[in-house]
Amino acid sequence: MSPREQHPENALYRFYGATGELLYLGVTHDPKQRWAQHRRTQHWWLDVARTEVEWVGDRATAEAAELAALEAEKPRYDRHLSGIYRNEVPSTVRRHADPEAERKIQNAVRVLAHDIRAGVFPQWTVMPSMGSLSDRYSMPVMAVDTALSRLDFQENLVARLDGRTVVVDPREFSGEGLRGHRLTLVLLRHHFEVRPFTAALAAASLRIPLNTMAQHIRLLTRDGAVRKKAAAQEFFLAP
Structure with a gap:
């Protein structure tokens, strides 16, 4: 029986180093497959000494838990738009x-x-x-x-x-603090193209806090790059 069949919900997983430092966290419905991807592509994989898995429910619940954990625990190798964690050069x-x-x-x-x-x-x-x-x-x-x-x-x-x-070549923003909203627009176009989205969906897709995404959407709406659907909480990208 596959992990997905055993656990129909999604896993919030954490990787720790030998000293107990949190290296990385993420969500997946199939830890075995996801960890194999990390093993093939991530330079920090050899530093992983211990793993923890928490089964947390459907995808939306898992992504919300992931965002909260990212903000609270700040893993060494996780990056998102509210700031890049550059504790050391990879x-x-x-x-x-x-x-x-x-x-x-x-x-x-x-x-x-x-x-x-x-x-x-x-x-x-x-x-x-x-x-x-x-x-x-x-x-x-x-x-x-x-x-x-x-x-x-x-x-x-x-x-x-x-x-x-x-x-x-995103020259107009630094690696620290709130990222330029132009970068957010690039990523929104990459993720959604012509599909409508909510602030919560955009935050989860881009792996950034909801309040940060709300700030970016306000700026992009002001600039005319994002438009809000009438009488709805959905947004769409201007042509």
Whole structure:
């Protein structure tokens, strides 16, 4: 029987380091599958010494619990739009001990940086997934992953928001404090396109606190980029 069949609800999970520090938390309906993804793609996986799983109900309940936990517990490697936790430079930014792996990483940095500067990936757009970039350039996923971290921390050509979403060259905001609402607009377009959304749905989708999302929506509505449906709590993006 699969984890999903055993537990029809969703799991809020936490990863701790050897000293008890909370490294990461997230939600999933299938911990085994999700953790396998972390193992393949996340540089901090080798630091995980202990896990905790809490089954919390349907997806909306789980995401609400996740947002509350992110705000209260501030895991080392979780990032969201109300601020990036940069307690230390990720280990992926440091030189790899394996010379061949380091050569592949440096090649990925060079190629991606060239194409970003050349406009292949325009400013203020969300880059393709790491898997898509890996296929496009015939590079290992881990080389692409590490290259994107270096382009974030060392070159400031991209911003990695949650380990997955990468925005190209967002020069107009810093890595601390409330993010620019223009970045929020980029992510709203990426997630919703022409679909209507509520502030709560947008907050859960972008993994930021509801009150922060409400501030961004007010600013975007003022600027005409977001419009509110009459007599409803739904919003939609202006063409």
